[in-house]
Amino acid sequence: QVTLRESGPALVKPTQTLTLTCTFSGFSLSTSGMCVSWIRQPPGKALEWLARIDWDDDKYYSTSLKTRLTISKDTSKNQVVLTMTNMDPVDTATYYCARSSTVTKFDYWGQGTLVTVSS
C-alpha cells in the first residue's frame, strides 16, 4: 500500500525558509522510474507543480521558482525534502507531495499540508 505524508510548519514568517518533508511508504525511491514531486495549491486556486526528484537523483524545478527551491531525498528514510527560501504571503498554499511510478503521472498523493506565510 502506497502512502505519502507531508509534514512541516503550518506558519512561517515572510523572508523565512520553509522546509517540508514528504515521508512515504509502499515503494522505494531507488527503484528505476520512481519520482516524487511537490505540487502546491493556493486557497481557491489551481495546482502548481514545483519540483521533482528522480530515482537516479536527477532534479527538476519550476521555471519561476527554481532560484528559491531545493529538493533532496534520503532513500534510507523514505523521505523527500523541499526547501523554499525567502517565503512571501503569496506562497500561502497547501503543499502536496505526489509519486510518479513512470515519470508521467501522479498516481499517489499525500493529503497535503497548509502553509500560511504571515508576520
Place this chain on the structure above:
Amino acid sequence: DIQMTQSPSSLSASVGDRVTITCQASQDISNYLNWYQQKPGKAPKLLIYDASNLETGVPSRFSGSGSGTDFTFTISSLQPEDIATYYCQQYDNLPFTFGGGTKVEIK
C-alpha cells in the same frame, strides 16, 4: 513553459447529464496529458492518463480523448459524487503544468 487552458472554468449540470470539459495546450503535446479530480479539502485523484486511458478502479463513465493541442474530458452520466474540480496536466515537457481547473456542480 507549456500553457494549459481549460474551459469552462465552471459548469452546472443535472444528474444524468453528459458533461464535457476541454483543455488546450499552447503547443503540441502528443497524448501526454492526464486528468485529475479534486473534491473539496482532498488531494487530487488521477482519473485518466495518456489522454484516454482510464486509471484502475475509475468508473467507466469517465473518459478522455484528444491529441496534439486539443483534449476533451467527458462524464457520460453525471452522478452526485462527481461534484469536484477537474484539472488537466501535461507531461510532454518539464516543468509539468496544470490547467486552471473546471468546477462541476449539480443543477
